[in-house]
Amino acid sequence: MSMQPVTDAQPGGPPLAAAQPANDRLLAVAAGRDVPAEVHPEVRDETPVLEIDRFNLWYGGKQALHGITMPIPHNKVTALIGPSGCGKSTLLRSVNRLNDLVQSVRITGDMRLNGDSIYDPRMDVIELRKRMGMVFQKPNPFPMSIYENVVYALRIDGETSRGVLDEVCELSLRGAALWDEVKDRLHDSALGLSGGQQQRLCIARAIAAEPEVLLLDEPCSALDPIATGKVEELIQELRGRYSVLIVTHNMQQASRTSDYTAFMYLGRLIEYGSTTGIFTKPVLRETEAYVTGRFG
Amino acid sequence: MTHHIERQIEHLKERILRVGTLVEEAISKSITALINRDMHLAQRVMANDEEIDRMEVEVEEECLKILALYQPVAADLRFVVSVLKINNDLERMGDLARNIAKRVAQLTAGEATDLPPEIRTMAMQAQDMVKECLDAVVKADPLLARQVREEDDAVDEARQKIRRRIIQGIKNDPENVENLLRINSVSKHIERIADMATNIAEDVIYMVQGDIVRHRNTD
Numbered sequence: 162m163s164m165q166p167v168t169d170a171q172p173g174g175p176p177l178a179a180a181q182p183a184n185d186r187l188l189a190v191a192a193g194r195d196v197p198a199e200v201h202p203e204v205r206d207e208t209p210v211l212e213i214d215r216f217n218l219w220y221g222g223k224q225a226l227h228g229i230t231m232p233i234p235h236n237k238v239t240a241l242i243g244p245s246g247c248g249k250s251t252l253l254r255s256v257n258r259l260n261d262l263v264q265s266v267r268i269t270g271d272m273r274l275n276g277d278s279i280y281d282p283r284m285d286v287i288e289l290r291k292r293m294g295m296v297f298q299k300p301n302p303f304p305m306s307i308y309e310n311v312v313y314a315l316r317i318d319g320e321t322s323r324g325v326l327d328e329v330c331e332l333s334l335r336g337a338a339l340w341d342e343v344k345d346r347l348h349d350s351a352l353g354l355s356g357g358q359q360q361r362l363c364i365a366r367a368i369a370a371e372p373e374v375l376l377l378d379e380p381c382s383a384l385d386p387i388a389t390g391k392v393e394e395l396i397q398e399l400r401g402r403y404s405v406l407i408v409t410h411n412m413q414q415a416s417r418t419s420d421y422t423a424f425m426y427l428g429r430l431i432e433y434g435s436t437t438g439i440f441t442k443p444v445l446r447e448t449e450a451y452v453t454g455r456f457g
Numbered sequence: 458m459t460h461h462i463e464r465q466i467e468h469l470k471e472r473i474l475r476v477g478t479l480v481e482e483a484i485s486k487s488i489t490a491l492i493n494r495d496m497h498l499a500q501r502v503m504a505n506d507e508e509i510d511r512m513e514v515e516v517e518e519e520c521l522k523i524l525a526l527y528q529p530v531a532a533d534l535r536f537v538v539s540v541l542k543i544n545n546d547l548e549r550m551g552d553l554a555r556n557i558a559k560r561v562a563q564l565t566a567g568e569a570t571d572l573p574p575e576i577r578t579m580a581m582q583a584q585d586m587v588k589e590c591l592d593a594v595v596k597a598d599p600l601l602a603r604q605v606r607e608e609d610d611a612v613d614e615a616r617q618k619i620r621r622r623i624i625q626g627i628k629n630d631p632e633n634v635e636n637l638l639r640i641n642s643v644s645k646h647i648e649r650i651a652d653m654a655t656n657i658a659e660d661v662i663y664m665v666q667g668d669i670v671r672h673r674n675t676d
Contacts, residue, residue: 412530413528416530440530440531440534441530441531441534441535441667442531442535442667443531448531449531449532452530452531453462453529453530453531453532453533454462
């Protein structure tokens, strides 16, 4: 009996997965044509904390993001996945206007955080960044004690009450699942913590400021599997309490930790839906080819 | 990694089709044995069931290995999960063929009893369904799978007709009740085989299109 690829498109059925990547859409994208993003209806049913609206970004003459429109749901974890260079980190950094620091960056379109335009010229960027938390690939604790790291944002905001600071420190460290490990050495240097602990400290520091959205840029890529497991567990616990936007190149991490997943390719949003949908029954063959590891 | 999982999936396909071929043969031989009153053939079917059982376990182990080592998603995940279920149904079809063969052995030991005329057609319809559902697996063809689902009604009707004939037969000839009950069992087993083929067809639809159509009407 001769075998045919199980996943070939069949007459009468929806487009199917790619045992041989059927990537017409990706070829169109590569040729610079616009393709509409496939956004599943459940995404639109959510209340957005952040709305990305026809957002384009150029580094000099090179366009890195093409007309991205996507709502980021409130109190849910949303993962951005896609091959290297697809623009997922650029998009994440655009949310707190870190790209402002890059010369030659030009943008059109807008993003709104709880309705407030992020790219409004009158927007105070420092105030804007206070409303978001950001955690980077490599843990970056400040060279000070664990305690001071966590309450840093409150201190620069002028909070002096010991009681308030103590309470926020404990709550944030508990929220970041780090309290039990560090409660007896809060005044030791944060640099003495392990990599995984440092990363959870950075998350504690971010949530201490009660951000409206927490941005995580490949937060586990510098961690060993055990530390990664702990951070992933923490992200799962943040579900329902914080709005999280996470960039990851690890698809299992996206599938384990997020409620929604967006697949990006060459600066475009290709498909966006519930994580379960994207990983069991993606609508587009291109998404299927990517999540099954057939390309990228 | 990618090439590995593709190879593993290809290998799994070959294995499940081997189980399918053995089961198809077992069913076909058990029916031939019934019609030709062939005791030897029936005994061979009974003996061969062990091979099907052994292969069923191997396929299941292979599926578990792929799930554990490769964490498949999307089409790959649907394929492995469908194979797990198809494998289970095939093994049960093998058991049903063995059960038919057992009844045939009992029927051929004594005096011949006429078979109800519907049983041949019913057996042919069920065998067609088995063949088509396996073709649907090979070709990943949801249209063929949907057709198999629709064919099940005809088999169910035939089974009811046979049942009524058997009841009448027992009334007319109470002496022959043992044999008539055996034929009744055979027709029930054939009906179950068609049901299992329908299950497999439904798994194919899930495998290819991601829709769970079980417990839904065919129309």
